[in-house]
Amino acid sequence: MSTTPPPQYPGAPAPQYQAGPAAAAAPAPRRRGLKRIIFGSLGLVANAVGLLLVPFLTAIIGAVIAMNGATAVSAGAPGAEVTAKSLDLVYVYAPATEAENAQCTASGAGATFEPSVADGGFSKTVNGAEYVEIGSVTPARAGQVQVLCEGVSDIAIATVGVGGFLGTSLLSFSIPIVLGLVSLGLLIWGIIARVRSGKAAQRF
Incomplete structure (x- = not known):
């Protein structure tokens, strides 16, 4: 079926035809990776702090728990002989009413005696x-x-093995290191995603 154009009259303006609405432009690609960069950066900062504080606090807490859990055994005399390992700490206690008068020495296995502070230690x-x-x-x-x-x-006498809480301290070092590596990977992943999405937006 043919379409007949409208008649043209001398001096009449030519009819104007308006084109239909243009197709909507596709949205520009979103830039990605910002959240990963933020969380990765915060994770690295938090793990740097944790790497300094956590092992130190763990060692202190472990030592306190070990000392509180160690059983003091009376020697029945002002002297005693103890079989100790190289990583053992041997704590010496005296009756509370006599403690301020105590003067002690240690010998054997290269041992040295370290007096407690003036106000006393654990009881x-x-x-x-x-x-x-x-x-x-x-x-x-x-x-x-x-x-x-x-x-x-x-x-x-109460003997405390240092090996146990040294192992705990080493473990507390490894946890922040592992989490730090995860945070670093998240940061790198976020940076790569950010760069790629930026290039895609420029091409668009």
Whole structure:
């Protein structure tokens, strides 16, 4: 079927035809990766802080728990002999009423005696009586350690193995490192996505 154009009259303006609405332009590609960059950056900062604080706090908490959990055994005399490992800490307690008068020495296995601070250390109940920490012995190697104190009628010994909370401290180092690697990967992933989406937007 043919379409007949409208008649043209002399001096009449030519009819104007308007084109239909143009197709809607496709939206520009969104730039991606910003959230990953933000979370990755925050993760790295948080893990840097955690890497410094967490192992330190873990070591302190582990040491306190180990000391509180260690059982002090009365020697029945102002001296005692202990079989210690190279990573053991030997804590020495004396009756609370006599502790301020205690003067102790240690020998064997390269051990040295370190007195507690003036206000005393941890206290424990030994045979129904209160005993106060008066110092600690650190052996340089495994072997027999002799502790002898003057000015007290009895001492009690508690041995704490350092290996346990050292292992916990090492584990606490590994956790922030692993999380830091995850955060770094998230950051790199976000940067790559951001760059690619930016190039796509420019081409559009």
